[in-house]
Every structure is written in C-alpha cells, then in structure tokens.
Amino acid sequence: VPAPRVLSGIQPTADSFHLGNLLGALRQWVALQDDHEAFYCVVDLHAITVEQDPAVLRRRTLVSAAQLLALGVDPERSALFVQSHVPEHAQLGWVMQCLTGFGEASRMTQFKDKSTREGAGPTSVGLFTYPVLQAADILLYQAARVPVGEDQRQHLELTRDLATRFNSRYGPTFTMPEPYIPQGTAKVLDLQSPDKKMSKSLPDAGCINLLDDARATAKKIRSAVTDTGREVVADPVGKPGVTNLLTIHSAFSGQSVAELEQHFAGSGYGDLKKEVAAVVTEALAPVQARTAELLADTAELERVLAAGAARARGVAAPTLATVYERVGF
Numbered sequence: 001v002p003a004p005r006v007l008s009g010i011q012p013t014a015d016s017f018h019l020g021n022l023l024g025a026l027r028q029w030v031a032l033q034d035d036h037e038a039f040y041c042v043v044d045l046h047a048i049t050v051e052q053d054p055a056v057l058r059r060r061t062l063v064s065a066a067q068l069l070a071l072g073v074d075p076e077r078s079a080l081f082v083q084s085h086v087p088e089h090a091q092l093g094w095v096m097q098c099l100t101g102f103g104e105a106s107r108m109t110q111f112k113d114k115s116t117r118e119g120a121g122p123t124s125v126g127l128f129t130y131p132v133l134q135a136a137d138i139l140l141y142q143a144a145r146v147p148v149g150e151d152q153r154q155h156l157e158l159t160r161d162l163a164t165r166f167n168s169r170y171g172p173t174f175t176m177p178e179p180y181i182p183q184g185t186a187k188v189l190d191l192q193s194p195d196k197k198m199s200k201s202l203p204d205a206g207c208i209n210l211l212d213d214a215r216a217t218a219k220k221i222r223s224a225v226t227d228t229g230r231e232v233v234a235d236p237v238g239k240p241g242v243t244n245l246l247t248i249h250s251a252f253s254g255q256s257v258a259e260l261e262q263h264f265a266g267s268g269y270g271d272l273k274k275e276v277a278a279v280v281t282e283a284l285a286p287v288q289a290r291t292a293e294l295l296a297d298t299a300e301l302e303r304v305l306a307a308g309a310a311r312a313r314g315v316a317a318p319t320l321a322t323v324y325e326r327v328g329f
C-alpha cells in the first residue's frame, strides 16, 4: 500500500516562525514524513491576501523554507516548495472559486475575524476567497489527510464540500481529504496573555520566535505572566500561564506534565521559568545554526525549492489537466 498523502502549508508572513507554529504544526510535519507522502509548501499566494512589501516577502519565503529544512523537513522524502512556483494552485483556485457559492464563502468565520481585526487595513477580495484557494491547494495533490488545528476545521469542511460538488458534477476526480490531528500536537498560549494562543499578531513579548537569541528567549520566559499562587501545578483554568510553561517544558524535555509537577514540588515559578528557558534555548540553538547555514547559500536553497516544485508539479499538473478537460477547456 502506498503511504497516504498529506498536504500542509504555512504563510511566510513573519521573520521567524514561533513556538506555537512549532508545537502546533511544524513538529508534526517532520514526524508525518515517516509514514506519509508529504507535500509541504510555503504559501506566498496566501500571504498577499494582505499587503506585503515585495522584498520582505521574498526574503521571508526563503527564511521560512530554511527554518522548515532546519527543523527536519527532508527534501529527499517530501516535496518542499513555494506555492507560487506551482502555477496549478492559482489555476485550480479559479475553477474552485467558480464552484463556490457566495453565501458559502461568506460563512467562513476566519474572514470575519481577520477582516475586522484591529489594524487589519483594507480588506481584499483575496482574503475573502482564500479558503477556496486552500481547497485547491489540498485537492491538487489528492491529499488523503490534512493536519488541521481547530481554526482550520471549517475550511477543510469547505474543501470537502467542493470536492463532493466537483466529483458529482463532473465525475470522480478528487480524493476526499480527512482532517488529521497528529499525536503530540500542543496549543501554545501567549506568554503575556495566556488567555490567547501565541501568535505573531500579538505583541512580541509574549511570543517566542524560533530565531530569537537565547537571551531574548530567556527574558520573555522570565517575564511570562503566571498568577499569584506559588505551586507549580497544571490547572488550565486557574493557572493558564503556569500550565502553558509546563506544556512547553514537556514538549521539549519529553517528561510528562505529571512528572514535571513532581519534579517541581517545593520549588517556585522562578525555578520553572529557568528550566523552561534552558530546555527551549537548548532545543532552538541547533535549529538557528542550521537556518543560518542554509541562508548563507541561497542559491543552493533555491535549487532545493526548485526541485520540490518540480516534484509537486508532477502531481499537480495531471490533476489540473483532468480538471480542465472535465470542465470543458
């Protein structure tokens, strides 16, 4: 049996990925390679749904790819590519837009969130239709599985609806993708506002960037909001900040939260923060070193991405050809 196909993408909209991206998605990308045929893309078409500076976008696309490689995405096993290098995404995206109802697109709650977010700026039609492009991203590769967080569930539902609609109107064409929550996926909270998930759209003090140096990381962890108690115990409702630090520790040390509670019995938040800073900076150091190495030879990095795009097109082009033929082109 061939390994199930998996597709995932990430936007190149920051100078660095953060700890939430790592523990909620990218670690799983790496692990999934063991038993899946993986297609991983840096989704620059999605990035321009909000205004981007061209030079900054180009740089962030490379920095994003370098981080993915540094984290362990293996271009020998997986197709790692940049979305705009595979024109079939935009082409299938158009066909999918013509299959999507206006009301159906209007029901996507992420659009409402993103377009009304403070400082969001003028809203583009691209931001409105981006879930439809996402559907094309997935269907193009006949992906059986899509790793999704809660916030993306609705988009995967739309993808499934569009696949069903296309298949029934034009004949069986697309594999039906299933949502997939890989083992060990963790939600990371903002260090300053532990009632919200860690995000690049919140102030930097609460967000640990993978490329932050060790001093900055230690400082952010030292300043993390905890609560007025003293005991280091997990309690998501009463002690979200402490619980978040335990989650992060556990993700890097491999010790369970229960083991950590025992380990920290009798010690305070200061000790917890010191250890979290130590395990995080130790884990990030080699990723940072490897990222810097990869970025020192952008010609080689671009070759890796070109090979990834060629491999992706090997699957995307025949899918698009079938679609074009079926719709009457």
Ligand code: ADP
Pocket: 010, 011, 018, 019, 020, 021, 022, 023, 024, 025, 148, 149, 186, 187, 188, 189, 197, 198, 199, 200, 201
């Ligand atoms: P951001 O919220 O910083 O804009 P994205 O929305 O680009 O991050 O998320 C990229 C990936 O990282 C998605 O798979 C998302 O589910 C995951 N992710 C983002 N933030 C977190 C978090 N705080 N905890 C867990 N996973 C997260």
Ligand code: NA
Pocket: 199
């Ligand atoms: Na987000």
